[in-house]
Amino acid sequence: MAHSTPASDGPERPDGTAYPRARSEAEWREELAPDEYRVLRAGGTEAPFTGAYTDNHDVGVYRCRACRAELFRSDARFDSHCGWPSFFTPLAGDSVILLEDTSLGMMRTEVRCASCGGHLGHVFTGEGYATPTDQRYCINSVSLTFEPT
Numbered sequence: 001m002a003h004s005t006p007a008s009d010g011p012e013r014p015d016g017t018a019y020p021r022a023r024s025e026a027e028w029r030e031e032l033a034p035d036e037y038r039v040l041r042a043g044g045t046e047a048p049f050t051g052a053y054t055d056n057h058d059v060g061v062y063r064c065r066a067c068r069a070e071l072f073r074s075d076a077r078f079d080s081h082c083g084w085p086s087f088f089t090p091l092a093g094d095s096v097i098l099l100e101d102t103s104l105g106m107m108r109t110e111v112r113c114a115s116c117g118g119h120l121g122h123v124f125t126g127e128g129y130a131t132p133t134d135q136r137y138c139i140n141s142v143s144l145t146f147e148p149t
């Protein structure tokens, strides 16, 4: 089965409703830098320990780089030392959409922006991190824009 990507899935959420900030792929290609498009629309992953926010400890809000929706807050960040920004919860349950991802022969849960459908990263559960949820939202820096508060 081909790996599902935001670009191939089109402008609808898994439940059939439209992403409120959906655009055409041509528009996304025009708006996003090539590395942003590769992750947000084509489901790519940035190399570990290379992202702008991997070690960002400033206080503020992380927005979707594609549509600017608020996704995560700095107070939900923790140091996972995995090479990508890690959060134990999104800002609100409905700010992201979770999808089953069986690519690379693994069972993973993909995290997408609920407003535009952009690929953000994956969420892992039960790894034993000392956080309130024992979840690790492993998010690409290139999918985010940080706004200090």
Ligand SMILES: [Zn+2]
Residues within 6 Å of the ligand: 021, 064, 065, 066, 067, 068, 069, 113, 114, 115, 116, 117, 118
């Ligand atoms: Zn978005």
